[in-house]
Amino acid sequence: MWPLLGSDLAGRVGRDLERSLWRARNGLRYVQAMSRPREGATPKDVVWKRDRAELWRYRSETPIRYAPPVVIVHSLVSRSYILDLRPGSSHVEYLLAQGFDVFMLDWGIPDERDADNSFETYVDEYMPLAVDAALAVSGAHEVTLSGYCLGGVFGILYAASYSEPPVRNLVLLATPIDFSQMGPMVAAVASGRLDTAELLDETGNVPPDALYTGFYMQAPTKEIAQYATLLENLWNDEFVDAYQAMAQWSRDHVPLPGAATRQIVDDLIRRNVLASGRWELGGREIDFGDVQANVLNAVAVKDNVVPLAVTEPVMQLVGEPSKRDELRLTGGHVTFGAGSHAFKHTLPALSRWLADHSDELDSPKER
Amino acid sequence: MPFWLDAVRRFERAIGVPVERFVTSDAYFDLLPHLKRAQSQLEDAVAAMTEEWYRLVNLPSGSDVRQMREQLSRMERQIERLTKQLADRDATGPTPTVRKRDQNG
Numbered sequence: 001m002w003p004l005l006g007s008d009l010a011g012r013v014g015r016d017l018e019r020s021l022w023r024a025r026n027g028l029r030y031v032q033a034m035s036r037p038r039e040g041a042t043p044k045d046v047v048w049k050r051d052r053a054e055l056w057r058y059r060s061e062t063p064i065r066y067a068p069p070v071v072i073v074h075s076l077v078s079r080s081y082i083l084d085l086r087p088g089s090s091h092v093e094y095l096l097a098q099g100f101d102v103f104m105l106d107w108g109i110p111d112e113r114d115a116d117n118s119f120e121t122y123v124d125e126y127m128p129l130a131v132d133a134a135l136a137v138s139g140a141h142e143v144t145l146s147g148y149c150l151g152g153v154f155g156i157l158y159a160a161s162y163s164e165p166p167v168r169n170l171v172l173l174a175t176p177i178d179f180s181q182m183g184p185m186v187a188a189v190a191s192g193r194l195d196t197a198e199l200l201d202e203t204g205n206v207p208p209d210a211l212y213t214g215f216y217m218q219a220p221t222k223e224i225a226q227y228a229t230l231l232e233n234l235w236n237d238e239f240v241d242a243y244q245a246m247a248q249w250s251r252d253h254v255p256l257p258g259a260a261t262r263q264i265v266d267d268l269i270r271r272n273v274l275a276s277g278r279w280e281l282g283g284r285e286i287d288f289g290d291v292q293a294n295v296l297n298a299v300a301v302k303d304n305v306v307p308l309a310v311t312e313p314v315m316q317l318v319g320e321p322s323k324r325d326e327l328r329l330t331g332g333h334v335t336f337g338a339g340s341h342a343f344k345h346t347l348p349a350l351s352r353w354l355a356d357h358s359d360e361l362d363s364p365k366e367r
Numbered sequence: 368m369p370f371w372l373d374a375v376r377r378f379e380r381a382i383g384v385p386v387e388r389f390v391t392s393d394a395y396f397d398l399l400p401h402l403k404r405a406q407s408q409l410e411d412a413v414a415a416m417t418e419e420w421y422r423l424v425n426l427p428s429g430s431d432v433r434q435m436r437e438q439l440s441r442m443e444r445q446i447e448r449l450t451k452q453l454a455d456r457d458a459t460g461p462t463p464t465v466r467k468r469d470q471n472g
Binding site (some may be wrong): 012050051112113115116123183184185187188193194195198202203204217218219221222225228229232 | 369375382383390392396397400403409447468
């Protein structure tokens, strides 16, 4: 028994020693990589560009099995690589592997030249051109628009604005509608305690630091437990890679254009116009009920950035009642792009809905 | 889970719960604008003091750089707007096929 105990002890000491060495190595790698700019994981081509906005088409070895192509419309306040975080852990890669032709409309990093960008700039100027470019390069005559967070609001406004929009399906991922339910920080903006002018810097935009602080202050002590968990798992390459990608994304905000900020504060937060299902934008009234597309409202029940109550009105307001579906997911705001739950439940469910509302090609098409 | 990690997590929750309660309270959001204004005033006071010194040695101060940046931004926006108008007028490539909904829908 003693020799067995001895070998067991030696094994544990050996394992701990080995893990300590891996911890030291990964600790250095972690610190080095935090300052490196991150891009999406999947290879892509820029197929359209205007100002800082770009439309990317992703490459894949898997042939295209479904039409129409999926155009993901990203939010204004975060980086789009949350949906393409790492190889093997990417929303984009998952859809490509299922046989979808995937595009990403990325707004880039706004600077002082974008301070006048309003919702009209995105909905009336960029989106029609980007969708046309997606149609031109894919050879399709319609698209599936998939809007993430504020990108979903752009999707609704675009799909409801035009008499014959080339949108077969409109997928809304954590899309905010009822801003009165957003939580205490938005309530403080609504009540006038936080002033728009005080949020803007000399470029005319809300600086990324202000956005990061806003999110960080929701749970300022959480990092203590997160760093402790990282330390415990620092020997594990897979854990460190995933942690690093997520930690970097959560700090990596982009400036929010000043004109769009004023609309968010005055119209979306203080007047809560989206909750009425109508918004006067660019000289016309947009009625969300005019959306002709099939609508999927994908909501995450543990989302504390866009809580469930904020997204729920989609099911009463957007499109025709017979064409609305809701998908309730048990994850949080990033369940659409990260975490084990995303790949076990969220993306398979999303992909099934997309396949059900797309045409399966007679013969798969090479990209 | 090792004992130390469990202890850290318990500690974090012990302090985190009251902190989160405070940073989502009315009192915090009442205090925040005052703190932000005080911070701006402090920054302005420091800038005003250093400005004098910079000017004495004929160097541009922070506010000079800021003003110049604002002017440049306005100019760049104007140039970009004109460039886009010209590009749209001369465009031979794809143009939007969608039509804006008219008054009658």
